[in-house]
Amino acid sequence: MKSVDLTLSLPAWMQLPMPDHIASDAVVREELLSWQVHPDGETVSFLSLVVGDLAASQTAADDIEVIQRTSFTSIDDETFYAYVTMENREADSALMNTLQIPGLVLVPPVVYTDEATMQVTVLGEEDTLSSVVARVHDDVSVSIERVSDHGRLGGSLAGRLTRRQFEAVEVARDLGYYAVPRTASLAEVAAELDISESAASSLLRRAEQALVDAALVR
Template sequence: MKYVRLTLRFHDDVVHPVHELIDRDEGVERDLLLHGNTATEGWDTLLFYVDGDPDTYAAALEAADGIVDYELTHLGENSFYAYIEQEADAFDAALFERFSRTGVIVVPPVEFVDGGEAHVTVLGDPAALQSTVDDLPDGLDVSIDRVGEYDDRQAAFDPGLTGRQREAVAVAVDLGYYAVPSEANATDVAAELGCSAGTAAEHLRKAERNVMSALVDLRSFE
């Protein structure tokens, strides 16, 4: 059973107003679409998991056109579910249609990250996967990040890194930041990321915290 990991880059005119928030506000670290239903009384029903400031997220929902209703369910100080009902638009309908065709399945979550991007995993028949990628609607660019045999065990360990945190860790590993002795420092990582050393160090600290927390939570540690 084949799968493909895609990065979708939404053009400015089709980026959802709430997802523009991810670019503008560092208070939202992680935005995952867990489930979606496009067949409910003329509007879409969506469930997101969010790491970030709920007040900021709620303000974005209030300001966005097309939001019919929403409810935030708090899980902790800075994590919550967002249940959203929104009016369907032509672009979203076209995108949902492509990923709902026979022979393909979207494996949740879909992760929305800064830069107007989303990471999507789709599995199914190779021919159907290829036709889906080839037939995505205008308004976005797509790149294929990974192709292979699907194995659900890849989701067993999920440290919950944001796209930027994963990028920082990947750069750090490549530069030898974690080598013993270390071959790079936060300034070197920052130079590759195009940010300050303090920002790079913060990305790495948060990533390390999440990885270690997820590791300790594994059953093998009980």
């Protein structure tokens, strides 16, 4: 079983049209967590975790004609959940049909770093995965970012870590290594993990690099 990380560059006709009066940086990042096409096939509902301007996003949603219903829940000053019901556009169907291959699993979240850039992870056998790129719409540019064995923890960021890296970060956090100010030393983290300080340092740095790359979609 393999997983493939893909970056899709969407043409203008596939992008959700944003009102001209909304700043381009109103949404910094959107993680599409779950979605469902309604039985009539005419509408789709989805839940997203969004980093951006909540007020601007609410205004934009009110002004986008295809959006029928929204509900927003603030997490902090820059992060919120958005539950949206909208028309199931031809563009949306064309995009999702690309990934609806028997034996292929789309692994949430689907990440949008801007209106035109979409990152997805798909899981399946090698012969199934090889057919994905061939099915992508001609107007969509696709890049293969990574191919790997799918043996990691699930989740939008933690999924980039090995189990040992996850354990190290969890131990370091619980001990206070990431507290401000720091209340635990690297030696204490190493002792808890029963490894040398150099091994603990390497483990944490690799985990931190993976988390930063995931957060920045690299």
